[in-house]
Amino acid sequence: MHIIIMRHGDAEPLQYDDSSRELTKFGQQQALAAGLWLSKHYLGQNIEMGLASPYVRARQTMETVSQKIDVLQQDVSNDVTPEGNIWLTHDYIDYLLEEHKLTTSLLIVSHMPFVSYFLDELTGVQHSLFFDTSSMVIVDYQPDTHSGKVLEVYHPL
Numbered sequence: 001m002h003i004i005i006m007r008h009g010d011a012e013p014l015q016y017d018d019s020s021r022e023l024t025k026f027g028q029q030q031a032l033a034a035g036l037w038l039s040k041h042y043l044g045q046n047i048e049m050g051l052a053s054p055y056v057r058a059r060q061t062m063e064t065v066s067q068k069i070d071v072l073q074q075d076v077s078n079d080v081t082p083e084g085n086i087w088l089t090h091d092y093i094d095y096l097l098e099e100h101k102l103t104t105s106l107l108i109v110s111h112m113p114f115v116s117y118f119l120d121e122l123t124g125v126q127h128s129l130f131f132d133t134s135s136m137v138i139v140d141y142q143p144d145t146h147s148g149k150v151l152e153v154y155h156p157l
Contacts, residue, residue: 001097003122003141003148004047004107006034007115007131009064011057018082019055023064030134030156031061035068037154038107038136046070048102052109053080061134062109071107073100082111086121090146097143122148132156 009027023031038047050071052062062074079089096102110118115131122139124147129137134156141148 001103001141001143002105002151003093003139004038004105004136005115005119005122005131005139006061006065006107006109006136007112007133008053008055008057008061008109009034010133021055021057023057023060027057027061027133028064031064032068033156034134034136034154035065038065039069041138041152042069042105045104046072047105047107049073049075049096049100049105050107050109051075051077051080051096053082053084053111054078055081055111058109058111062107065107065109080108080110080114080118082114084110084114084118086114086118089118090121094143094146119150123150129153 009023009031011021050062052058054076116129119137120126132155136154138152139148140151
């Protein structure tokens with residue numbers, strides 16, 4: 001099972017409401033490039049499920065990535081916001097894998113610092129990885145042990 005942890009694309013500066021910030025043109029290009037990389041990496045396969053933060057920029061990133069690789073099921077989760085609880089989310093992911101019978105791939109589009117902390121939680125290793133906008137980490141996740149290891153890291157140009 002692959003869990004793909006992705007930070008949203010470049011977003012407009014904070015003005016009034018952080019959750020309403022939209023992707024910039026550059027952020028859209030980053031998300032398209034990430035989607036293209038995923039489509040080549042998965043060689044024509046699709047992503048079984050995508051889970052995005054309710055923040056506009058995360059949902060826009062998911063939509064843009066989906067232009068390059070099919071994300072069969074998409075959902076929004078309040079658990080994957082910047083201040084989301086990584087332990088609760090880990091439990092929720094295990095539940096989703098079992099409930100939805102996911103066997104190949106789950107894409108999570110979220111924010112810093114959540115993505116970095118969640119990577120550490122899934123792998124049991126402190127990577128202290130800073131995710132650039134539209135960066136992704138593919139984790140080979142074993143549901144039976146509730147842990148995984150990093151397979152690949154993608155950083156946009």
